[in-house]
Structures are given as structure tokens and as C-alpha cells.
Amino acid sequence: MSRARRGTGAVRGPASALTSFLAGLGVQPSAPLTTWGNSTAINGQLAADGPVIDPTAELDPAGAVTARNVEAGPSTVADGKRARSASMNSDDLDAPVQHDSLQAVGEFMTCAECDKQFTVTAYTKPRPKGGHLCVPCCYALGIDPFAKAKVKKVAKKAPQKEARTVKRFEDRRGAPGLGDICIQIIGKYIEDVEQLGDIGHVNMDKVCRIISRGRLLTPETAQLFYASDREELVMYDCTRLVHESYLAMANLCPNLYTLRLHYCGQLTTDALVHISRLPLRIIELYGPFLVREAGWKALFENCNLESFLITQSPRFDLALLENLLAQCPQLKHLRLDEIGKLDNAFLPLIAQFPLISLDISSPTHHLSDEAFVLPSTVQSLTLLDHPELTDEILPTIAKLPLHTLKLSLMPELTDAGVATLFQTLTNLSHVDLEKGHDLADAALISLIESSAATLTTLSILGWREVSSDALAHLTRCVKLTQLNLGWCRQVTDFLLKDLLDACPDLNTIYVWGCNQLTDAAPRRRGVKIVGIETHSL
Template sequence: MLTASQQVEATPSGRAPVRKRTRGASIDSDDLDADNIPEAGPSSPAPVAAAIQSTAVNGSGGVQPGPLKPVGEFMDCGQCTKRFTVTAYTKEHPSKPSTFLCVNCCYALGIDPFAKPRKTAVKKKASGKKEDRAKIIHYEERKGVLPLGDLCIQMIGKYIEDVEQLGDIGGINMDKVCKIICKGRRLTTETAPLFYAADRDSLEMYDCTNLNSDAFISMGKLCPNLISLHLHLCGQLSTEALSAWAKSLKSIKRLELYAPFLVRKEGWINFIKTAGKRLEGLLVTQSPRIDLEVVQTLAKSCPNLTELRLAEVGQLNVDCLAALRTLQKLKMLDLSSPGSTLSDEAIIGLLASSGKTIEILDLSDNPELTDLILPAIVKYCPRLHSLSLRNLVELTDEGVAAFFQSLKAQGHEGLTHIDFEKGHDLQDKALHALVDHSGKTVEKLSLLGWRGVTKETLNDLTRCSHLKEVDLGWCRDVTDFTIKDILDSCGKVQVIRVWGCNQLTDAVPRKKGVKVIGIETHTI
């Protein structure tokens, strides 16, 4: 017998030889899945020999169904009855439930043995658990038992096609039914007459997509005493229908239309001339056919206008603004999103002649307007209480701060609605001045896009005691403590929007009756 040192010298590399294991002694899963497993040799461990013997025994009979064992344990194949090792990819037999297949039998049956297993649906936990609370996007959802009247209204809206007449259910309930069927776009030429009546003095429909020109003409004939008419998404309203309204709606004082694309200028001019001094409100959004001639006719024929909206009007320009200077009774003026941006000089000229009565002013989406219009607003609009200057990217922090300081110096009582959305250059000075002037009056405030304002200045919002809705989107320094301070100090707040405020966490404080919308961790 060789000694240990002699064995080392006997090998060419100077290392001791390693005894080679026999295949029968291997417990590798690839060996166990092989087609031919040799008989266990004398050196085979007892467990392996027992496993091979079990395979031979089970091969003569069928495999008993049973649950899938944990990964790493042995099971008998439901097809060939040979033993294999359970993995995370083990597949169930397609025709023998609760039996499972080895790799070779998966291939034989056309099953991918390494396909990712489908995740089983996780049972929803109780709503009180922390995991479920983290998935809530709107913290407060007001739910409760619906009143009997609302249940009846929902039933009517569901089966509106079968309703012959609504009867005397009141104007408020009639409006609720109209909202329900408009939401499902079921306001058609057949269902619309349910809301018509000769004694109605106001009518509001929220989705008129399916109403054709004849339906609009019938509307004017069946509701001849309308004083106020508001139609949303009235894309099929034609020139003929608007001209017919000029004859049938002899009491109309306020007309609000959203998206009357097809009405040509002849229809506008005919209606405006017929309504004349009676018309007090014309609010039009998205009309490509209104041009300078229509605006001139409006300014000449309707001197008693108190509300004027020409939003998203493609042909609105500085010449149109010059024509509007004769209107001396305007309380609401909306010239947002024109086809070509308006100039500072045109806005200043219009405000100088018509601004003394304006209470609501919207000049949004005029990107070329600058700080020059701000002193004109202070000077010519003493009754202003709502201001929207959204997407005026040329406004500066110093200019807006000086604007609110001037309002305060003149003794202006404060604004209730303020929208300076996407004022990317507006920062601490502007917000300080805004709160100093309008902190006690503002109810709706949009600071979306004020990315440079600091968390210390955002704390000034706690002085806004009447604040109901605030948009802090993309104010990067908003934290959980900012939200907590607003919730604690602003007792009337109902909605806080925080899209893009990436410092907020799942620990954002909550308060009953307040929606915090847009927390990033809730959208993942």
C-alpha cells in the first residue's frame, strides 16, 4: 500500500487523485430525468436506491393524483411514471388532473417545460390593511345609501328609450336624467324630445353628438320660450338650424355652444342681428367660421352683452379685439386659445375701453402676452374677481409680484379664482404677493408648473382660509408636511392635486372629505 506522500508523487500534477463517483450514485436532477437510469451499485446511497426502486414499482401501475410537492422534492411523472425533481416550472398533466410531468414528457405532449407559470390571483385583503390603503389614488370617496329619488332617476336613465314622457319631475331632476343619458351618449333624436316643453325657459344638454340638424330645428320649435340654452358637443348644428332659432327662439338672451363646427358666418350674422339688443350672453367654444365680419356685427347689434366667450376661435385676431371696444357692459370676457396669439397692445386697448365692468377675465393660451398687460388689468379692471392667465410663459416672477402688490395698494378686495398654470418662471416673490393680496378670498388656485417655488414659501398657503381647490402639480418642493399644513389650516379645502410632486410618499396625511389626487406612488 502506498503512503500519502507516495500517492501524491504518483500523479503527474502532484495532486491527490479524486475518486470518481458512479452514475448510479449521482442525485443530479438531469440524471434522474434521463431515459435509462442504471441499477444502483453497491456504493449507491440508500435514499437513491430506494427512489429508483420506487420508480420501478410505480412504473407497473398508474400514478396516484396528489398536490404538487415543494420545489426540490421528488414526484412520479403522470405520463411515464418515472421519478423527477419538482421545479418552479413543473407542469400539470393536461388530461390527468393533480398529476405532473417530467421535462421529457412535456416535450412529448407539446408543452413548453420552461414557460413561466401563471401567477394566481391574490385574494384582496381587508380594506383596513395598510397594503390596500397604499393603492388608493383618491383618499376620500364619498359613498353611502342613495336617496330614493336618485334611484328612480337612475332607473329612468337606464330605460330612457322606453319612457314615453317624463312628466312634471322638476327642473333639477330633469337635469339629472339628462346628465345620466348624456354620459352614455344615448341622447338621440328619439329621446331628446322628452326634455322639451313649451314652458321651459332654460335647457342644458351635455352631449349632443347624436342630434342632427333637424333635431336642433325641432328643439327651437318645441321650446319657443327658452331664455338660456347651453348645448355641449353640438357638432351637427348647422347654419340652417341656427337661422331657424333666430325665428323660433324669440326670448333667447343667453346662448352657450361648444363645438358648433358647421355653422357658417351667414348663420351667425342672421342669429346675432335677429337677437340684437336682447342678447346678453354669447359663449362659443371651438368655431372656425367666426371671423371679423361676425365680430363686427356682434359689437354693433348686441350692445347689452354681459358675457362673451370666443374661445378657440380660429380667426380671432387683433382686428376683432378693436371691434369689441364698443361693448361697455361686459362682466365676463374669455378670449383664450385664439388661432393666432393676441398682442399686448390689442389687449390693453380693449381693457381700456371695456374693462371697467369686467369681473371674470380669461386670456389663457396667448403665449406672446407679457408682463405689460398686468398693469393694464390693475388699472382698467377694478371689479375683477376671477383671473385666468394659463400658459402665459412670458410672465416673470417680478412682474406677477408687482401685479398683486399694485392690486393691494389700490385697495382691491382680492380674487376668488386665480389660474397661473405653467408659469414656469413664477416662484417665491409671486406666491408671497399673491397670498398677501388674495389669501383671505381665494377659493380656487392653480400653481401647476411653478417648479421653482420653495417649500418655505408654499407654507404661505396656510393663510388661504377660504381655499377649496388647489393645484400644486409639478411644484417639486411639495412634501408630506406641505399637505399636512394645508389640511390643518384650510378648513374648507376639498381637492388638492399633486401630479408630479415626487417628494410625496405613502405617508401623506388624509382628511375626511378631502381628495388628494395624483400621488405618484399610487400609480405604480
């Protein structure tokens, strides 16, 4: 039956009783049963092939047309079962019959053409003038009663054209860079380091920088920098180094004294335990996230550290600091930058080290004034991003024998407080008071009074309130080499001219955000002036 409807017309095998029965109820196989025959001429022949009305069958006395009257083509024998199933819902005969809207499959409806009742199937066809048709009427009107219900095609939306023009960078033109080619060759011959020639340690460091810049320091290329006679190793981008590379480093550089690893996110506890067998004195790690307690402990135990500089570690805690104090009591340089567990409790312990330089920056838990205490030997102090520390800490700092002071991003410091600090703290050479939003004339003049003769680098980035009169005092700092005046709004071409005349050693001035400067800003041979707005237009 379904085969017939598939439109072959001419050739058709016998259909089973089940097929006929199902066809009577409007059920058809979802996939074609045969592959032969694909004629599309259905209409003309379908009347002969498709279901036919048994001309001998009489209509029900009630006049209803049920499936009993409609037979599948091949099985002309009326099927008792089918008749029963079709008439099972005879209760529904009394239900009000609607002409127009299609009922659910299996319900009765009245044919809009002949007013006789029929069972609704999935194939029930609508009458062109409204209502629905029974099967005989379909034939009468030349409609295929068993044609598959048409699925409304949803018009495909044309893909929206993007308003912006997207440049495709995939289409790269031109030859690869010579640097890339060289690194490729180095990677290829890495096993045979002698072939690559010796260019000296200074140049090797340069090569390391060049390779790191392209993030091309891989386990293969890293071997280039391992040598048994190396005492110092700096890797500028260890992002792609894996556990094995660190083991190789520990094995191939047995004499390392100084180790600096930037972006060593993949440095594991095990690797650090291996590295700790080296005679290290100075270690600087940037981002040792994976190192756990065991790794740090091995490092403190095996190495008599002078410098312990770490940035970004979520696992370094108070117990480890106690361990460090016990194992390396002679530590000279300590950096704990962006340490997740650093809090007030760390400070008394830190104060027990005989430190020369100390850097405590960006702790997750803010430090507070009452806990603030420092080792009395500190000569270089860096405190960055402490939103809760106020002027209260300045007397502690004033007692230190400092030459370098960096107090950046400490919004609670006041102009008067910092001015008082510089009355006792004299002869500083490096001062960085970036982003001290409330600092202004008094602090600057006080600093210049106390350290004019020794100051070499100075950053007052973000002192928006500082006046041009106070800035003019900078000309007294004749030893300045680097100066950052970013976002000091009163900086003018004239001030710059005075500074260039007064400070013979200047080599760099940063003036980002000093928007009074013009194209006519003065220059001097050997001095870089970075950030003049009009230069970038």
C-alpha cells in the first residue's frame, strides 16, 4: 500500500494483512520499503493502485463512511479486525461534529463534500473550499487521499551580512621571519649543541630573551640554555616548559647559584624538590602556582637562601614562613607579592629576618596599621596596593635606613603625613610614590628638600593635584636619571625645558597624560620623552 503510494504505479508486491490494516489507519513506514521505482506520476494511476472503494460494499445504515468501506488496493477482502477497531469509538458518534477544524487522528468528522462521517487520519485532506474530505470524495475531486502531509517549509533566512568588515588574518602573505627560521633551526639541531656555535653567555641571555619574547621557549629550545658551568640562569617565559624540562634543568645545570624563572606556572612540587638539590642562593619565581608545601620545605631545607622572591602563590602560608625563618635565618632579600594567604600574622615573622630588601605587595587580605612592623635593617622597601594602610605606618618607615622607597597605590596616605615622613627620611636615591592620589605640593617639596642631592629615579605618577610651582623644585634634583610625571596635569613645555637644562644625567621622562604638553615640547639628545599625546596623533 505504502509502496503503491510511493508512486511506482506499475510494479507492486503483495502487501501483508498488517500493512493493509495499518494503511487503513493511516500509518505508513517512515522509510521506503523498496528502492525500485521512482516515478512521480501518481495522480493518474493512483486511483487504480491506491486504495479503492469497494463498489460492492454498502454504506452503513447510519450513512457513516468508516474505514470499513475503504480498502487498501491489494487486499480487497474486508478485514474484520479493522472494522472493529475503527468502530470502537462509536460513542463518539454523538459528539458534535465540526466541519471546519481538523479533529485529532482517530476522531470522527463530517466530510464537507458529501456530509458523511469519516475517521480522521494523518492523511485527511482539507477541502479547497473549506472543511475536510473523506477518502471517496478525495478521489472524486482528484486529490490523492494518501499523499504525505506537506510539511510547511520554513523559508531559510538568508545569512545576515555582517555590518563590519572582518579582515581575515589567516591569509598570511610573505616569507616567515628570519628570527622564526633561526629558532626553528636551533630547535632542529638542539641535540647537537656544539653545531650551533658558541656565542658567549651575554649573547646567550640575549638569545633567551629573543626566544622568550615569541613564547618559543619550549622543552626543546630550553636545552640550549642548560650548561654545567652556568651559575646563573634566567628564563624569561617558562609558560611552555613542562615538568621534565625542570628536571632536565636540575640535572644539566648542577652549579646554579641564581635561578630566575618567569611565568613558571607548570613548575610542580616534585620539580622544585629536584631543583632544591642545586647550590642555590638566589631564587626568583613568578607564578609558582602548583608548588605545594613539600616543595617549599625542601627548598628551604636544602638551599641556604639569601634571596627568596616569589610572586603569585596561593599556597604559601604562615607555617611555611616559619619554616623559612628556621631554615634560612640569614635571608637578605624577601619578596612576597600577590600571596593569597598573606595577612597581618605574617608581619611579626617577617620582622625577625635581617632583611636588606623587602617587598610585600598586593596581598589578598589587607594589612592593617596596628599589626604593621618591619625589620629594622631594611634598606629597600616596596609596599604596593595596600588600601587600608594609613599615615600611622609612616613613623615605622621613617626609622629605617632606606635608600629605596616604593609606596604605590596606597590611597590612604595624606599629603601632610608623607611630608612629615621625608623630614626624617633623607638621602633617598629611588622613590616611587605612584598613584598617591592625595599627595601634592607639601610631600614633593619635603622630598626634594631631604633628598635632592641623591635622588636618581623618581615616580610621582598620578599626583593630579601637584602644582607647577612645586614641580619647578624638581630642577634641584640634579642627579635624576629617570623621572615619571604621568598624569601630573600641571606639567608644561617650560617645566620640561627647565628639567632638561638642570639635570644632565636624565635619560627617560614619562609624561603620559600630561596634556598641556605640545608638539613644541623641548628635546635633548640622549633623553627619551615618552608619552606626549600630540606625538601619537
